[in-house]
Amino acid sequence: MSEYFEIAYAAVSNRLCLFTGTGFSKSVTDSQAPSWQGLLESVCDEVAQGISLKASLFPSNGKNPLSLEEAAQVISIELMKEDKSIHNEIAKLIKPIDLHGDNSPISDFLSSRSLRVVTTNYDKLVEKLSGESDCHSLTPGLPIPRSPSRIKVYHVHGSVDSPDNMVVTSDDYFKFINGTSYFSRKLSTVLHENTVVILGYSLGDTNLKAIISDYKGFSRSHVIGSNIFLVSRSSVDQPVKDYYSHCYGIRVIDDTSVHDFFTQLNNTIPNAEKCAESSLDNIRKVVFKNAYFTKDFLRIENNFYEIISSIAAIGVSIDDPRVVRALGQIIEKKIELTGENCAWEQYEHLARWLIYLASILELKGTSIEDVYLKATLTSMTTMRKELYTGYSWHAYKSWSYRWSGIIASNRSLIKKYIEEKSSWPDALSVVRNG
Structure with a gap:
């Protein structure tokens, strides 16, 4: 598929960014990582009246009266009455979570490529999959590493390394959305400069929607192709795909698990590596020096996808x-x-x-x-x-x-x-x- 070639080409050109959410952590832990709501329900157990609080915030009929970040704010208030912090309680629950199952397609990719990872997860699972010795973990509240590294993981909502700076409650989200922190700026930058693959994420966060929407306006005004992919485990109906494309410039790869995605991507990498060595030089000659591709080159179908990827790589509209x-x-x-x-x-x-x-x-x-x-x-x-x-x-x-x-x-x-x-x-x- 041309989508996988495009992503593989970005990977071998060091222009790939993975954007991971809760679904990614669930995939690499064999579903042992909790959902966002499951995590908040567990935190309710730390409140004296936790059973009634849980029932009011997360009723059995599934119709929650508040958004999850608002529910987190309510739980935070109740915990403060007992001199506890929701951030610390969440960190205690997240720290023990570890990798489970066969994650070799993911670890094979992450341990051999240079890329950026933006995550809203608090856990350090990406770092473990990547090889921590050659991976920088960047977290709000902690010093930003200045030395080079093969992989940089940006915890835009914080991590267990600095619980006080995790974005959890509605107050936290409001401050993050309206702030101009290094991490919010960095997120916007990587969307503009890289091919982005969203894994285990559903665009439910209003802050991230706003940043992706800002990118969509940029891509239209500069007439560049959309470079954001959403990988969905389930099938996505065409009207929903049209919505993602129109509002956020996102292309959907559906019916694909996280592990299947990396398996297919690993299979495509060798072909992309062969092409990347000479393609940038060739496209510069064609665009800037009036050279042209031969008919023999254009007989091959995949060479067109290489050309389009090369145009994006040299930063030309x-x-x-x-x-x-x-x-x-x-x-x-x-x-x-x-x-x-x-x-x-x-x-x-x-x-x-x-x-x-x-x-x-x-x-x-x-x-x-x-x-x-x-x-x-x-x-x-x-x-x-x-x-x-x-x-x-x-x-x-x-x-x-x-x-x-x-x-x-x-x-x-x-x-x-x-x-x-x-x-x-x-x-x-x-x-x-x-």
């Missing part, structure tokens, strides 16, 4: 006239390749390249819009639902199967263009499908 020129030449050569004898796979490649672009970049209003739509018209009018000489059945399958993965605004843009420019029934059947 896809809307840059030099990039538009280069992409236009690439697409034109790909169309030429479809005209060669026995070149049916080239039709499928062209379709997948166009689908991929429309899955990562909002096209409307950009200077690449016209180039893209003309190529899409060519692709869709040379495909056919049934096996028929002179038309690509596999291109039709690609457009039909992957249509729902295209950004919703791009689906509307393509639909309008195809309806205006073509009466080809198979093209219309695809763009009118949802």
Whole structure:
């Protein structure tokens, strides 16, 4: 899948950031790490009237009267009456939690790559998986290490190393959201500078939503593809995927556990390593020195994903006239390749390249819009639902199967263009499908 190649390419280029939440800790402890609500319920046991407090905050019908951070504030107040701290009580519960199960796909990756990890978890499990000797753990309230390290773990909500500075209650969240701490600034920076993979997290935290939303505005104004992925263990319906894409610029990889994600990523790394060695030099020559990719290079499907990743790596906007020129030449050569004898796979490649672009970049209003739509018209009018000489059945399958993965605004843009420019029934059947 092109998504895994993109993430692997970021990893071998040292531009990957993992963003971990409670679900990640549950995965690497074989579900022994508590959920956020489970943790607060356990803390209730430290209050004299804990049973009644727990029942009022977390009723058996599941309809909690307060948000979890508000519930934490109530528990904190009750603990203070007994000269106890909710932060210290939580730290006591979290510290004993350890790794369980076969985490080799995760530890293999983390022990061999250089990357950043941003986590809202208080535990130190990422550090254990990474190899603590070559990993810096950065926590609010403690000095920031200045020496280099292969992995940096940013505990933006604090960690058990400094309980007093953990973000737990609604008061804590308010201070964090409205503050300009090193950690809040760092979180915003890594979103802009790296490919980000969200693991075990559901976007429930309003502070993190605000920062990701800020990134979305940046990506639109600079016309760069979305570089945030959300890995979901369960299936995610298309309207929800569209919501994540539209509001936060997030692409969803669903039906994938944390362990399965790292297994697939590890399998993709070798191919990404081969490409990364020369790709940055090549894309600079193409973009800045008017060089061009050969047809032999463009015959290979994965090379297009390498090109797009390289553009992001050198920090150039896809809307840059030099990039538009280069992409236009690439697409034109790909169309030429479809005209060669026995070149049916080239039709499928062209379709997948166009689908991929429309899955990562909002096209409307950009200077690449016209180039893209003309190529899409060519692709869709040379495909056919049934096996028929002179038309690509596999291109039709690609457009039909992957249509729902295209950004919703791009689906509307393509639909309008195809309806205006073509009466080809198979093209219309695809763009009118949802």
